[in-house]
Amino acid sequence: MNAPLPPLRLLIAAPRGFCAGVDRAIEIVERAIDRYGAPVYVRHEIVHNRFVVDSLKAKGAVFVEELDEVPDGAPVVFSAHGVPKAVPAEATARGLDWLDATCPLVSKVHRQAERQLEAGRHIVFIGHRGHPEVIGTLGQVPEGSITLVETIEDVAALPFTPDNQLAFLTQTTLSVDDTAEIVAALRSRYPAIAGPKAEDICYATSNRQAAVKAIAGECQLVLVIGAPNSSNSLRLVEVAERLGTPSRLVQRAAEITPDWLDGIDTLGLTAGASAPEALVREVVERIAQWRSVSEETVVTAEENIVFKLPRQLAS
DSSP, X not given: OOOOOOOEEEEEEESOSOOHHXXXXXXXXXXXXXXXXXXXXXXXXXXXXXXXXXXXXXXXXXXXXXGGGSOTTOOEEEOTTOOOTHHHHHHXXXXXXXXXXXXXXXXXXXXXXHHHHHTTXXXXXXXXXXXXXXXXXXXXXXXXXXXXXXXXHHHHTOOOOTTSOEEEEEOTTSOHHHHHHHHHHHHHXXXXXXXXXXXXXXXXXXXXXXXXXXXXXTOSEEEEEOOTTOHHHHHHHHHHHHTTOOEEEESSGGGOOGGGGTTOSEEEEXXXXXXXXXXXXXXXXXXXXXXOEEEEEEEOOOOOOOOOOOGGGOO
16 A cells, blocks of 8 residues: 655745736726627737636637737727837727726836937847837837847847947846846946836736745745746746746646656745736645645735726726
8 A cells, every 4th residue: 555645835925926917907808898898809918828818708808919900999908018109009090999908017117218218318128039018118119229138148249338328128027136137237338327216127026036035945846827928927937946946837737747746845836927816726726636735825025006997997
């Protein structure tokens, strides 16, 4: 007869899961469906989570990649990641009813880009090429006035001199540690470079990374619930692995198999900012099928931020 498996200590990071920008974006789509009736079109995934997207589809949201897929006269919502200026301009020109679900912290970066341009500075933007947030931010200013860097090596290859008027901004969902290194490289090479007064990396990204740091050292494995196209979720995996703890990204509990828990006494669990708490409970319930689970929530910060809805939906 096989010996019973040892109990599993489960450290659940807090904060985890939905941030205020994601809450707001989902509520915008739900309220738009209530106000206009289905279908309401959404340009790109409203947030990077298949469970959330499928839930909104079931309520009447239709997700498209570009505005030309939106019929004339239909309402359309722009995703939380932000869009280039040309997108709302095109929607307005077509007479579409549009709602902007861009996270206010991303919108803040957009405004900073405009201010730096008005001040005569060329912008160096730290971010991941091809990410929707980066595409949206690059599209706030004329082509040629902003340069994307992803690594310290990119900084070394920049063509500017220390006398050039420069400013830097960052994507909101980056690795806190990586970004600090890139900013240090920029400041070293361009001592006069201007930067934001406050950190561009959003509070939720920073808090979730800090929470993983708090639990990773006690765990043999950290599970991160999130999508493979979710920047902030991928960064959580990296944070754990840099501390020497193996980490896996999972979208749904069904991906987890019993062998993942072989030799594991303490398991860490967190969720990216686009992943709902329902998926956390789903994962806990699946693990409990195989092991006796002792849950501990490790709290490193309290979050109580709420963002206002667009004026069209505020009533």
